[in-house]
Amino acid sequence: MAVHVVSAGDTLWKISATYGVSIQTIIEVNGLTAAGALVPGLALYIPDNMLPHRTxxxxxxxxxxxxxxxxxxxxxxxxxxxxxxxxxxxxxxxxITIPTPLKLAIQTLGFMMPSTVSANIATLNYLGNQLTYLAAVAYSLTEQGWAYNLVDDSAIVTRSRQLNITPLLVVQNITYEGFSAELVGRVLENPTFRKNLTSSLVNLARQRRFGGVSVDFEFIPPARRHDFILFLTELKTALGNLILHVNLPAKTQDLPTNRIIGAYDYAAIAKIADIVAVMTMDYGYAGGPPDPVSPINWMEKVIQYSITQIPHAKMQIAFPLYGHDKVVPSNKTIVLPVLHAQNQAISKWVSIQFDNTSKAPWYRYWLGGAEHTVWFEDIRSYIEMYKLVDLYQLAGTTYWELSYPAPQNWAYLRKNISVKKQ
Known part of the structure; x- marks a missing residue:
């Protein structure tokens, strides 16, 4: 494993000669443009024959x-x-670090929002060996609790099955205005509506050949904390041998009255769910001040708390495949794939900085007189995240979202990690 951070005067030819790796390979692995332009601070992943490193x-x-x-x-x-x-x-x-032929073995889950069928299928074909689960983000619920399909996902479910990827039905409390606390609150507090939601989810999962359900209810009102547990209990019972996967907002302590994290009783949920995914993303959130999306020091604090409540062997953490481009001082946010964030720095000829506390890259540029600050992920931050998975012996990772290109991450995963299949 080699990571080369570009210095002033570096060229692809020079880097290629140093590591004995072709220029074309460096371009492809790192998603560089054909011109192969570089800027100081750019981190390049260089494939080599070294043994994987374990933590x-x-x-x-x-x-x-x-x-x-x-x-x-x-x-x-x-x-x-x-x-x-x-x-x-x-x-x-x-x-300590241990070079070894024994790769870290994990389960991986990639979220996909069905869009253009050809693009979705191409993504699945490219990542087929690197995914345990495919989470199809295509379902919401009515005010009476009936789950329904938002966009046709049949093609990606079929292709997932063909690639030995277990497809999961993702249900969200989503409306045209975004996540709705009121919608999920009304459904969870009503026993009849909860029953409607359970039965409709199970029917949809079985009819559409899903391997289980991934619940992504965000901003549940804290008063519905116990009702959420009742719902998950009922759902798991009805699912039987199908998987119950639950996504939880990240926290470092239990604050039962907090409007964002209060409704999520980690320990109680972990006793019910087959897999629990802690969403270790958006520390730096859209609309907020410029901050790293998933700073490694914060992620570790979240993990350290979470494993006191959730068995490490059924816990996943989330890796963002995106970054944030924020206008200062309004904090207007553009979400962009990590590859686009990297190549935007190159196209604008700005140096990339690296924050050693958060283990995250960032840069600053000006457009039309406005200051922009961009935080994103690169091979350095992804390596640190995988180290946490290894160090705390977690079940694996989730990735949001598969349409966002992140070639460095996938190249590293392919070379250094063994992905378990269901």
Missing amino acids: HKIKAGDVIWKLAQEFQIAPSTIIQANPGIKPSRLSIGQI
């Missing part, structure tokens, strides 16, 4: 020779990968 926290009883056996590598390799380590004096809690 391990030292626990009681760990010694180098045992770790070497466990990870099928020579003790000297572990020592070389961790300069300054004292092999005879490992400290509990110490984090």
Whole structure:
């Protein structure tokens, strides 16, 4: 695994010669334009023949020779990968890097909003081996609780099945105005409406050949906290052997009266759901001040709290495949794929900065006299996210949203991680 951060004077020819990798490969893996222009601070992922690197926290009883056996590598390799380590004096809690042929094995879930069938199918064909689950974002509910389809998703469900990807039906409390707290609140508090929602979701899932249901109810009123648990209990019972996947807003403590996170009792939900996805995204949110979308220090705090409530083996965290371009000081926000954010910096000839606390890239440019600040993700931030999955032994990841190109992420996943199939 090699990451090259471009310096002034670097060219693709020079980088290609340094690493022994063709210019065309570097362009394709990093989604560069054919011209291959570079700017200082641009992080390039360079494929190589090195072993994948695992992240391990030292626990009681760990010694180098045992770790070497466990990870099928020579003790000297572990020592070389961790300069300054004292092999005879490992400290509990110490984090080390282990090169190993044993890849991190995880489950992955990609959200897809059905659009142009040909584009959706092309995306699935490209990512077929890298997805465990395909979450079709195409369902909402009526005021009486009946789930209904918003846009035809039959083609992506069929193709997912053919590619051995388990399709999940995503239901959201979405209206033309966005997520509706009032809509989901009225349905959850009414036993009849809850029953309608449960029966219609199960019928839709079975009729349309889904492998389960992914619940994405956002801004549930805190007063409906217990009702949400009742609904999930009823839904899981009715689903039987189909999967119940639940998406939860990220938090670092339980605040039962908070209007955004109060309704979500992590521990109770985790006892019901088969998989729980904590949405570790939008720390820097649309309309808010310029901030990283998923700062690694915040993500780790969310994980540390979450695993006190949710078994790590059924917990996913979310990776954003997008960034935010914000106009300062209005904070008007343009959401753009990480690849577009990267290539926009190149097209505008601005240097990319890297914040070492959040482990996230960013840059600033001016347009029409207005200042823009862009935060996004690159290979460096994605590597740090995968390290967290490994360190805390989580079930895996979710990705929002598959139509957003993120070639560095997929190249890294393909090379370094084993994706489990259902």
